[in-house]
Amino acid sequence: MIIEDVRNILSANDRIAAANRERFMRWGSYVVNMMSAPGAGKTTILERTIERLNGRCRLAVIEGDVRGSYDRDRLRSVADIPVVQINTEVAYGGECHLDALMIANAIGGVELPVTDLVFIENVGNLVCPAEFDVGEDSKVMVASVTEGEDKPLKYPLMYSVSDLLLLNKMDIAAAVGFDRELFLRNCHSVNPALLVIEVSARSGEGIPDWLAWLDGKSAR
Amino acid sequence: MHELGIARSLIEVAVAAMTDGRVTRPATSLRVEVGRFTSVVPESLRFYFEILCRDTLLDGAELAIETIPLRTRCLGCLHESEPELPSLLCPVCDGMVEIVSGRELRLVSIDVADEAA
Numbered sequence: 364m365i366i367e368d369v370r371n372i373l374s375a376n377d378r379i380a381a382a383n384r385e386r387f388m389r390w391g392s393y394v395v396n397m398m399s400a401p402g403a404g405k406t407t408i409l410e411r412t413i414e415r416l417n418g419r420c421r422l423a424v425i426e427g428d429v430r431g432s433y434d435r436d437r438l439r440s441v442a443d444i445p446v447v448q449i450n451t452e453v454a455y456g457g458e459c460h461l462d463a464l465m466i467a468n469a470i471g472g473v474e475l476p477v478t479d480l481v482f483i484e485n486v487g488n489l490v491c492p493a494e495f496d497v498g499e500d501s502k503v504m505v506a507s508v509t510e511g512e513d514k515p516l517k518y519p520l521m522y523s524v525s526d527l528l529l530l531n532k533m534d535i536a537a538a539v540g541f542d543r544e545l546f547l548r549n550c551h552s553v554n555p556a557l558l559v560i561e562v563s564a565r566s567g568e569g570i571p572d573w574l575a576w577l578d579g580k581s582a583r
Numbered sequence: 584m585h586e587l588g589i590a591r592s593l594i595e596v597a598v599a600a601m602t603d604g605r606v607t608r609p610a611t612s613l614r615v616e617v618g619r620f621t622s623v624v625p626e627s628l629r630f631y632f633e634i635l636c637r638d639t640l641l642d643g644a645e646l647a648i649e650t651i652p653l654r655t656r657c658l659g660c661l662h663e664s665e666p667e668l669p670s671l672l673c674p675v676c677d678g679m680v681e682i683v684s685g686r687e688l689r690l691v692s693i694d695v696a697d698e699a700a
Contacts, residue, residue: 491585
């Protein structure tokens with residue numbers, strides 16, 4: 364006997380993601396899922412972002428790591444905003460990405476009054492996070508000039524699902540011989556619609572452009 | 584590594600399909616489609632599936648994985664192609680494309696042991 368019953372394998376994740384999206388919408392939040400390789404600069408960009416936006420709008424962060432709360436501590440030392448830490452090692456088999464259920468559990472006990480912007484800092488990984496909808500409004504990836512120009516070609520799925528790319532560490536681009544034209548060409552061959560903002564979280568270069576992008580999105 | 588989570592979801596979805604069909608006999612095989620443009624490694628999925636399906640109706644079932652090619656359609660000239668990754672531009676006019684297939688991750692059917700067996 365054959366049961367013919369076509370079902371999406373990730374349907375459970377997608378259902379939970381839709382519920383998360385609904386919940387975030389009730390909070391009035393715009394939700395950004397930030398993804399990158401380890402060390403590209405997600406947390407440092409968030410530090411700069413929080414420094415500049417805190418007081419101007421209401422912020423919250425969901426931090427995803429396999430273990431530890433180093434990033435939460437860093438962000439909490441910048442501003443007194445809600446930062447929820449997820450450690451996938453504790454209850455999720457050490458998974459290398461965040462999925463919708465982890466986000467649902469993280470926000471389950473939190474009743475935020477009104478939060479304009481929620482940042483979800485995904486686990487540093489260029490493969491797995493690309494596959495999972497967590498209920499975000501935008502997928503923003505961070506790439507740094509030290510990673511090499513070929514990365515869009517090696518991790519095309521991540522580059523193709525992202526709405527915006529923050530190209531970080533531009534202050535040292537010349538020192539590491541970064542070929543900007545080649546990198547952008549590779550980006551656009553896997554995602555012609557990808558918007559790229561060049562930044563340096565350390566020098567602050569380009570951060571205003573990123574904030575303007577956020578402003579345009581969250582003011583919908 | 585995320586094949587662990589995907590294998591777990593596959594088992595949930597398959598067990599739910601069997602429960603909905605009021606099937607209580609064990610499954611002998613599952614047909615699954617995995618798109619070429621996903622980040623799923625079939626061998627890895629099979630490995631986790633075999634471990635996680637113990638103590639379910641799927642224990643011992645064969646996992647038949649069909650790989651679905653990446654197919655794109657140009658938004659400009661409508662040319663359809665099966666591009667070699669990673670470039671997703673139209674090979675004819677270099678235009679932007681939409682993905683027609685290759686992102687599948689789905690359970691298609693379940694073979695169940697016959698009543699007499």
